[in-house]
Amino acid sequence: MKKWLSPWLKIDSRALGIYRILIGWVCTLDIIRRWNYIDVFYSNHGINMASDSKAFNVFYYIGNNSIETHIIFLIGILFSLALMIGYKTKLSHLISAAIIISIHSQAIAVGNSGDLFLNSMLIWTLFLPLGKSFSLDAIIKSLRESRELKVEDLNNRKYGINKPIQIFSIAYLAILLQISAIYFLSALNRIDSASWKQGIAFYKMHQLDGFITYFGYYIRDYINYPISKIFTYSTLYLEYSVPFLLLFPFYKHILRLIAIIPLTIFHLMIRLSMHVGLFSYVMIATFPLLIDKKIINYLKIKIVNKYNNRFNLFYDSDCGFCHYSVRIIKRLDVFNRIIFCDGNSEVKKPKEF
Secondary structure, three states: OHHHHHHHHEEEHHHHHHHHHHHHHHHHHHHHOOHHHHHHHHOOOOOOOOOOOOOOOHHHHHOOOHHHHHHHHHHHHHHHHHHHHOOOHHHHHHHHHHHHHHHHHHOHHHOOHHHHHHHHHHHHHHHOOOOOOOOHHHHHHHHHHOOOOOHHHHOOOOOOOOOOOEEEOHHHHHHHHHHHHHHHHHHHHOOOOHHHHHOOHHHHHOOOOOOEOHHHHHHHOOOOHHHHHHHHHHHHHHHHHHHHHHHOOOOHHHHHHHHHHHHHHHHHHHHHHEOOOOHHHHHHHHHHHHOOHHHHHHHHHHHHHHOOOOEEEEOOOOOHHHHHHHHHHHHHOOOOOEEEEOOOOOOOOOOOO
């Protein structure tokens, strides 16, 4: 049963690690960009924009005067950075999610769909072990469990490294369905729109002076009807295809990669042309969750084969601090390009060693 369900329930811990780094950065950026508006939108000294909803909000319990609100924002930044580097990952994730969701609900009138999607992803991924790979937690765990005592241990790559694992979780299926629903329902919502039917939606998007960027201003004079038609219909077809590309159980590593590339280009184009908050960044940050282990292994092999230089790293093996330092370096050397050496190693020494 596990084998049959694996296309929808299995994810590589390295994909989770990449996602954690990106989503931690997005959370940090989301809080920092609101810092100058704390007293305007988020504290009780400004405009009351909070929703009447009884949903969880830390401001209801802690308070929202200026000092308290600034402290909550600062805590959010610190724990978002901790999430990004993977320190106390689960705790950092939980606190970051609570503060991000509270900030969004505190000024719901200035939010957008990117905020709602970020909230959803922070909740779904709480049920996944984001700190298994590429994290400070993983390094600390490896240092405790595997204590290399000599140079030979350092050069034994099977010794002291937390290897990537495959995680099975129903939360991953929920994420696939969430992403699929966003794109499919977005396309379905436009089915009766005259602009989308006629193929002029792309053109009209670049006429929104309140949202358009400098780059959007530059290119809009070159957007004629054929170009607008191509981009408008391409967007619809891409969004309609997402559920198939993400949920089809066979050749999933290829189909999901096919989804990732055009979707990333699509959101980068939106970001270049329009001011839409962090919407594009949030969407792109979730795409590593769609990367299959076969793709990650393939890319790693390609990089190793292309950049196959090996380096000798000499250190004082009698120095406890030096030995501990190279143990950390070993765990950061994901492409295994470093050979650890001391004064007794039978390798060519640097001049005046």
